[in-house]
Amino acid sequence: MTAPPRPAGRPLDAGVQAALLRATQDLLIEEGYERLTCDAVARRCGSSKATIYRRWPNKLALVMAAASDLFPVPEVPNTGDLREDLLACGRAYLKEDGRSQRVLASLHTAARHDPELRAAAREALGSPVDRLFHEVLGRAASIGLISKDVDVGIVAEVFPGIAFHYAAALGLPVDERLILRVVDHVLLPSLGRT
Incomplete structure (x- = not known):
């Protein structure tokens, strides 16, 4: 039995993901959904929008992941x-x-x-x-x-x-x-x- 092929690029860091979800939750509480942006989440975590988009295709998916985590x-x-x-x-x-x-x-x-x-x-x-x-x-x-x-x-x-x-x-x-x-x-x- 062979192992599934590893995706190209570096593996996703679970700590970064947890920080992104937490920042998204914080911004939902502080700013609301309408004013929350992926840019603001990235800034809060000291990362880039690309870091977010490697995990979630858009703001809605990020927000649902952050809420589901709770x-x-x-x-x-x-x-x-x-x-x-x-x-x-x-x-x-x-x-x-x-x-x-x-x-x-x-x-x-x-x-x-x-x-x-x-x-x-x-x-x-x-x-x-x-x-x-x-x-x-x-x-x-x-x-x-x-x-x-x-x-x-x-x-x-x-x-x-x-x-x-x-x-x-x-x-x-x-x-x-x-x-x-x-x-x-x-x-x-x-x-x-x-």
């Missing part, structure tokens, strides 16, 4: 207990530092007027985490933990919708208390579970 997607929970699985899905939205929330708020503000950004943010940030609820509820329906008559699609959108409202509209963090309230007082009752 929102790693966990594995789909499968504890054997529906409530615990739903709580684990909700905890995927927990962010301790507030930095993630400020980056997300900046993107949401800009996305209202930029359909391309809105679609990219939905695909990169929203869909992967939102799918956790779809998968957990779909599995619960398939093994008879909840009625097959439950509209899994709409129930799966409840928590992400509330989380979005808290973060984007209210500027509030998703915390453990909110997760417990939504799971115990909204999701489980809507599934016919107490």
Whole structure:
């Protein structure tokens, strides 16, 4: 078995990449998406635009990489207990530092007027985490933990919708208390579970 050919040129430096992502996050918080430029990111890191374009084809791709870096997607929970699985899905939205929330708020503000950004943010940030609820509820329906008559699609959108409202509209963090309230007082009752 032969190793795949190494790309031409020097290998990409992971430290430089991390610095570029961090600078992009900082500028999103400080300046907003509209005013952020690849030039400004490069200047902040003491690098060149070419360094950015070797990694990402444009500003949108750079911004999505920087935002995604703050929102790693966990594995789909499968504890054997529906409530615990739903709580684990909700905890995927927990962010301790507030930095993630400020980056997300900046993107949401800009996305209202930029359909391309809105679609990219939905695909990169929203869909992967939102799918956790779809998968957990779909599995619960398939093994008879909840009625097959439950509209899994709409129930799966409840928590992400509330989380979005808290973060984007209210500027509030998703915390453990909110997760417990939504799971115990909204999701489980809507599934016919107490």
